[in-house]
Amino acid sequence: METIKTKRILFIGYNFSPELTGIGKYSGEMMKWLAKKGHHCTVLTGYPYYPYWEVQQPYRKNRFWYKKEVKNYESGGQLEILRCPMYVPKNPSGMKRMLLDTSFSLNALGRMLPLLFEKKYDWVISVAPSFQFGLLGVLYKKLKGAKHLHHIQDLQIEAAQDLGLIQSPKLLKILYGTERYIFKNTDIVSSISEGMISRVEQKANKPLLFFPNWTETNKFFPIGDKATLKEQFGFKATDWVVLYSGAIGEKQGLEAILYTAKALRAYHQLQFVICGTGPYKERLTHMAKEMQLDNLRFMPLQPKEDFNAFLNMADLHLVIQKEKASDLVMPSKLTTILAVGGLALITANPESGLYKIVSKYQMGLLVAAENQQALNEGILKAFQNQENKLLKKAARTYAEQYLAIDEIMPALEKEMYV
DSSP: OOOOOOOEEEEEOSOOTTOOSTHHHHHHHHHHHHHHTTOEEEEEEOOOOTTTTSOOTTSGGGTTSOEEEEEEOTTSOEEEEEEOOOOOOSSOOHHHHHHHHHHHHHHHHHHHGGGGGSSOOSEEEEEESSTTHHHHHHHHHHHHOOEEEEEESSOHHHHHHHTTSOOOHHHHHHHHHHHHHHHHTOSEEEESSHHHHHHHHHHHOSOOEEOOOOBOTTTSOOOSOHHHHHHHTTOOTTOEEEEEESOOOGGGOTHHHHHHHHHTTTOTTEEEEEEOOOTTHHHHHHHHHHHTOTTEEEEOOOOHHHHHHHHHHOSEEEEOOOGGGTTTOOOHHHHHHHHTTOOEEEEOOTTSHHHHHHHHHTOSEEEOTTOHHHHHHHHHHHHHOOOOHHHHHHHHHHHHHHOBHHHHHHHHHHHTTO
């Protein structure tokens, strides 16, 4: 049997395990998968802070220093995690996010310098956001002759521009120019959705690798007995639960859920849940209290061991984004919803990549983005027409065929041997 030569891989990105949601979840699972396959993986990352925007225990006491963690696998692979200090704002604005990105970049550079005098890594993988980390990947590539893969999880500059977080034309010119330099000096640029790939290809002037986010289909799967699950999480068996679970940030436009809860309060079976944490949660909680919404509750992030049951408990899952973000970000929450065979209601407009893929595979309900009436009517229609078995089956089928980690990661590993 042919023996596959293992690789030395350097990863750069400030979101990583044990973050349970967002980019950190995928980065952690990716590097763990590679290490289990026998590769020697070194990770330059920060301390876990997302989505709380505060460094989490038990890392808080060490957050101002560098820290090293090592795990060895039976395959002979190794996962070496080098954590770097960085500035984490409690209330992230555009400028504070830039300080976060820059502080990590500088401290990661300081930790990367000794690696330049050690055995060469075959590949360096940088993950955006922040796009700045691509500069570290390019630097290592140029100095050591490694190959560089720059993976784009979020079109950070476009999102900041579209949401009004960065308005200075001069600053935007510098940022886009820096990004073009990274693209020019990178071996492979990859991204997570067809819509994002289309956008990036125009800037990068090179073909991109499709490298989608995955889901653990063996850990997240459909459960039939919703009544018992609802009672387990404090609901009545007869409640019809509408769930948003994920990061609570400004770009989602989650205040729309509150207005829908108010508009549909006459339907007593309908119960709305916003689960998660983030910089926008306090404002939403205050709004809900002022609106006296007795049909809406806020819940904390659920432990990973309970998360499959928690998602299965919901009758309808909300994937809400603002119009300008629907083609820039492929929501990570959607992959897990599909895995449990959940019924998703997604706000996206017909020209967006998200709309096109959901429509193509008939795996969810679609309503216009930033349209309160459309959201209200979409939720009410789903509630009144509860026969959505075909959509749920299509969701699980898509997850099994296209989103299983053991289907996606071998394709990336193969690229490393080309």
